[in-house]
Amino acid sequence: xxxxxxxxxxxxxxxxxxxxxxxxxxxxxxxxxxxxxxxxxxxxxxxxxxxxxxxxxxxxxxxxxxxxxxxxxxxxxxxxxxxxxxxxxxxxxxxxxxxxxxxxxxxxxxxxxxxxxxxxxxxxxxxxxxxxx
Numbered sequence: 001x002x003x004x005x006x007x008x009x010x011x012x013x014x015x016x017x018x019x020x021x022x023x024x025x026x027x028x029x030x031x032x033x034x035x036x037x038x039x040x041x042x043x044x045x046x047x048x049x050x051x052x053x054x055x056x057x058x059x060x061x062x063x064x065x066x067x068x069x070x071x072x073x074x075x076x077x078x079x080x081x082x083x084x085x086x087x088x089x090x091x092x093x094x095x096x097x098x099x100x101x102x103x104x105x106x107x108x109x110x111x112x113x114x115x116x117x118x119x120x121x122x123x124x125x126x127x128x129x130x131x132x133x
Contacts, residue, residue: 045075073119
């Protein structure tokens with residue numbers, strides 16, 4: 001149960017973050033564009049995620065290091081997402097088909113769960129699970 005909660009929270013962040021370039025305010029789009037133009041795109045995307053999570057109030061519940069780790073795991077998970085799955089998710093969003101979107105994300109979640117758990121570590125996974133209750 002805990003692993004599903006942690007995975008769902010990471011994947012929810014991932015889904016929101018991956019859709020950000022399509023429905024984001026201008027400042028967030030500018031940050032994403034800057035991240036993609038940098039010489040370290042992965043670190044740039046982690047920085048954008050940390051910024052957004054900080055603005056959303058994540059530091060009230062997590063330390064800066066935990067937010068960084070959560071974002072790192074999120075960006076790495078996104079990096080493992082196939083182009084085909086990204087198209088499927090975007091198509092479902094465009095069609096406003098929540099069932100299709102959820103089905104595609106659940107399929108991806110099954111393969112990502114062990115990798116995300118390993119990336120987060122037991123302490124952060126446990127802490128995130130407590131917030132989901």
